[in-house]
Amino acid sequence: MTFEAWSVFLAAAVLLCLSPGANNLMALTNGLRYGVLASLVAVGGRIAAFAVMIAITAVGLGAVLAASELAFQVIKWAGVAYLAYLGVKALRSRGEASFDGEAAVKAQSLGELARKEFLVAVGNPKAILIFTAIFPQFLVPGEPALPQFAVMGATFLVGEVFAALVYVVSGKCFAPLLRDRASWMNRITGGLLLAAAGLLAAASRRA
Known part of the structure; x- marks a missing residue:
């Protein structure tokens, strides 16, 4: 791969990564609730999932999965259900939420946060x-x-x-505005997760 081709791929990849999808909305939520460090550690779950997908x-299995309508729908709606579950759970929480990152993480381990990122991804x-449609376009014959x-x-x-990092820091920046307003944090968290479920539900096979 030439440097020019890699530069174009880098620009496309960054734009794709910054788009407001399910994992980025979760990162925003985690930044709001748990702070920057814990949220970035949790991103390891997302990276692990995407590494497996890549x-x-x-090895060529991506094309097979991409061609399967049944596999697409099963995976998609399982993801939607999981995000909706997390969103409803947050909305039903009663005041126990914390904006103190360290205190909040004590109630939920880093492993649990990473697991959620992994499952959403x-x-x-x-x-x-995306990997099946875009990566091959940059392959040098x-x-x-x-x-x-x-x-x-x-x-x-x-x-x-x-x-x-962009989404986590953005969430962290909003946290002081909602400090000591646990009910509002739960509503925002639940709303963001339900929005992520909606985005995933609206996803079509058109890459």
Whole structure:
């Protein structure tokens, strides 16, 4: 892959990563509730899920999954159901929420936060479609495909970390405005997660 091709891919990847999808809305929510450090650690779950998806795409299984309407719908609606569950759970919470990042994380382990990020990412079949439709367009004919996928995959994952940082910091910036208003935080958190479920539910097979 030439530097010029990589530069174009980098710009496309950053724009894709910054788009307001389910995981970015979750990062915004986590930044609001748990602070920057814990939320960024939790992003490791998203990165792990996307790394697996990129590997699947690289070995050719991504095309098979992308072509399966049943697989797409099952994965999509499982993701929608999980996000809706988290959103309703947040809306039904009664005042126990905290804007003190350290105190809030004590009630929910970093592993649990990462697990939620992982499940939301895995429940988004649009990611497989993106990797299957966009990555091959940047492959240089005649050169080994796997090393090129590795470069593009690493670039995309770095873009995801950058995007997560943007959303996490944005959420953290809003936290002082809602300090000591736990009911409002629960409503905002629940609303954001339900919005993420809505975005995922509206996703079509058109990449």
